[in-house]
Amino acid sequence: MNIKKVGVIGCGLMGAGIAQVAAQAGYETIVRELNDELLEKGLGRIRAFLDKGVAKKKMTQARRDATWANVSGATDLADLADCDLVIEVIIENMEVKQGLFKELDGLCHEGAIFASNTSSLSIAQMAAVTNRPDRVAGLHYFFPAVINQLLEVIATDQTSPEVVEALMAYARVTGKVPIVARDAPGFAVNRFFVPWLNEAARMLDEDIANVPTIDEAGRETFRIGMGPFALMNATGIPIAYHSTSSLAQALGEFYAPADALAAQFESGEEWDLEGAVDEAAKAVVGERLMGVVFGVAAQLVEESVATVEDTERGALVGLRWARGPFGMMNDLGMDRALELVKQAAAHHDSFDVPELLQKQAVAGQPWTLRDVRLEVKDGIAVITMNRPEALNALNEKVLRELKEIIAQVRDDPNARAVIVTGEGPAFVAGADIRAMMSKSQAEIREFTEFGQGVLNDIERMEKPVIAAINGFALGGGLELALACDIRLAATEARMGFPEVGLGIFPGLGGTQRATRLIGKGRACELIFAGGQIGAEEAERIGLINRAVPLQQLLPEAERLAKRIARQGPIAVGKAKTAINQALQMSLEDGLAAELDGVMETFGTEDQKEGMTAFVERRRPEFKGQ
Structure with a gap:
């Protein structure tokens, strides 16, 4: 299509x-x-x-x-x-x-x-x-x-x-x-965001706090730049009013506009944000806002409107919250999250505690929120770095998930070729600098050694891996791409090693793999200057195989992966190992290793099928045996 x-x-x-x-x-x-x-x-x-x-x-x-x-x-x-x-x-x-x-x-x-x-x-x-x-x-x-x-x-x-x-x-x-x-009222994001706005106005109705107190509590609790009233002023109070009215018509009284919101809409005026903040009231306000958001978010997932991870991502990317509703619940713990939802439900006769949340609390398990996504279809495993709100930056959680997925793909006989790409405007924009700043030297060593091991897993896996570089590939992101076997990049992608500008240098294999791929001189220039190069320059110096328009990037990667997946998987895997050994051995040792690998392919069912199909002039059906 x-x-x-x-x-x-x-x-x-x-x-x-x-x-x-x-x-x-x-x-x-x-x-x-x-x-x-x-x-x-x-x-x-x-x-x-x-x-x-x-x-x-x-x-x-x-x-x-x-x-x-x-x-x-x-x-x-x-x-x-x-x-x-x-x-x-x-x-x-x-x-x-x-x-x-x-x-x-x-x-x-x-x-x-x-x-x-x-x-x-x-x-x-x-x-x-x-x-x-x-x-x-x-x-x-x-x-x-x-x-x-x-x-x-x-x-x-x-x-x-x-x-x-x-x-x-x-x-x-x-x-x-x-x-x-x-297709359900409010879809995913507005389903919980609009009640968040409305609950702020309800607390005005109940005289729990004034506008500046509620706004400040909202900013601090959700770690955002604007509170609910400032946001309504910025986006338009009529939008908030009509959104609540629409949700109420479809879903019931709980979603109906608060009296204060209706009055403000009728007045045609913006909320007055001035006034003294009541520090003592902020905790209650924050708890009410969290209770409503947690309850509605869990309800929409229970109704199969959206997944936990997509709902979370909607808050992170669309609303720019520091943590989405499910991440906040994980931080607080399920028992505390459930308690806040029960408190919110006590204020609203038509607001019920979702059964899904109650079961999660009984199980005592946090919500599953993955930053690396895996899809296997038609013999192709697509691994997507899925932390777009942070430009897919690498941290310990991301690397552990990536390692688990690599092991899963390695052991999956249905996955014959692999594509690694990124969600959003970046492939991977490097390591998570804020996370690294809080680590001790011993922790940095452990993190770096672990990261090197993950990229080694990719390089050593006897399945071909294609990096589809959709945007920024900087620092650890470029190192991830270099651990792959083939690199395709969108024409607007940018690549580089900016680490020296931070007082460090590439530590996940950048100095080693870049030198082997493009030579010492070009690797030195790329690493010492700390700048970025475009996809066309990366292709010219051999850092990537080729640059293609973004519209064609994943289709081109999939076409290549499908061509590879049609070949004998044992032969492709042994060929990958032999090619990697060529970078580490003398020619004599490499030829000996190549011979050993070739001999391993003879006597396999795939070798018999491949040669028989050639003689019979038909397409072989390889089984990886």
């Missing part, structure tokens, strides 16, 4: 951002507005944001011009007929959206995907008016769409897995961190 051309209907603040994101990623993008005046305003927004990016040196003039060249405008809906993906960003009115989708259904080619950016309306109801409900989904962007990396991919019961997969791939190519949510 190949998306090449994207249509965006509605070019207000959000629509303009969504269109710019698509165009920046290289997609031919057409925006549609109702008339020429609105269209020019929308295109002007995109132009202005691009020019601002150049002025602030966040974008080169060349990239700005290339992005703008991908954008066109239209007032006739028929001009979107050849789009592969159409995203509507119009008024939050079901009848209007249904009318649009019905009209699009008669205009667009049968393979086109329709997506809605709604934050509260049912995707299934929109899909029902089309003849392609399996190709309708939600793409819920977070404001500002150009900057906020989170994207909720909303699937109805009828949305096909292939469409979800295509939208996840599209999201990643456009620089987003996608999470999957079921």
